[in-house]
Amino acid sequence: MMSNLYTKIASIVVLLFGILLIFIGTDGFTAFTAETARVNKLLEEKPQFPDVTFEDSKEREYSIEEFKENHVLITFFYSSCTTVCIDLEMNMSELYDKIPKEYIGDKIDFLSISFDPERDDPATLDVYKNMFSSDGETWRMARIRDQKQLNNLLEEFGVIVIPDDYGNFAHNSAFYLVDGNGVLQEVMDYKDVDAAAERIIEILEVGEGQS
Numbered sequence: 001m002m003s004n005l006y007t008k009i010a011s012i013v014v015l016l017f018g019i020l021l022i023f024i025g026t027d028g029f030t031a032f033t034a035e036t037a038r039v040n041k042l043l044e045e046k047p048q049f050p051d052v053t054f055e056d057s058k059e060r061e062y063s064i065e066e067f068k069e070n071h072v073l074i075t076f077f078y079s080s081c082t083t084v085c086i087d088l089e090m091n092m093s094e095l096y097d098k099i100p101k102e103y104i105g106d107k108i109d110f111l112s113i114s115f116d117p118e119r120d121d122p123a124t125l126d127v128y129k130n131m132f133s134s135d136g137e138t139w140r141m142a143r144i145r146d147q148k149q150l151n152n153l154l155e156e157f158g159v160i161v162i163p164d165d166y167g168n169f170a171h172n173s174a175f176y177l178v179d180g181n182g183v184l185q186e187v188m189d190y191k192d193v194d195a196a197a198e199r200i201i202e203i204l205e206v207g208e209g210q211s
Helices: 002-025 034-045 084-098 122-131 147-156 193-210
Strands: 054-056 071-077 108-114 139-144 161-163 169-171 175-178 184-188
Touching (some): 084 108, 084 193, 122 139, 139 147, 175 193
C-alpha cells in the first residue's frame, strides 16, 4: 500500500518537474520550438547592428550607415545554396514588389548578406542578384570579408550557420528588419510574404506620420 503511494508521489514529482522544464525551456509556454524561443529572445533584446564593412556586387565598401536613416530589410544567404536560399531570395523579391514604390530607397532599403564570403565575391554576387531582379541599389547583395565581423553579426542576430564537409551550410532563415538607427525591430517568417509586407508597411506608415 505504502509502496503504491510512494510510486504515485514520485510520478507526480517527475511530472511536475517535467512541466517546469518545459515552462523554462519555452519562455513560459510561449515558445514551443528552439527557433521561436530564439526569435522571442531577439525581439526582447533588440540588438544593435554591429560595426561591419560590407563589400557589395559593385565592389563598393561601406557600413550599415550607408543606408542613412532608412529601415533596412535583411536576409542571410549563400549563393551556392540550392534549397532554402532560393526560396528566401525569391520571397524577398516578392516582398520588395509589395512595398509601395515611394518607400523604396526613401524609407526602406533591402540588403541580402552572404555568410560565405570566400566564394561570394562581387562578381558572383552580381550574377546572383540578377537571378532575383535585384537592382543593386535599393536592394543590394553584399558580403562581409572580415570573418570576425561576420561571426559577430551572425551571433548578435541569432543566425545559425553550420558548415558541412561538402561546402554547404545548414542555417535558419528569416526576414530581419532594422530601423534607421540599426536596431533590430522585427524578425519575420520569410514564408509568409503577405504578413511581412503588411507589417513593414504598417511600420513605415507610422514613421511617416511622426515625421
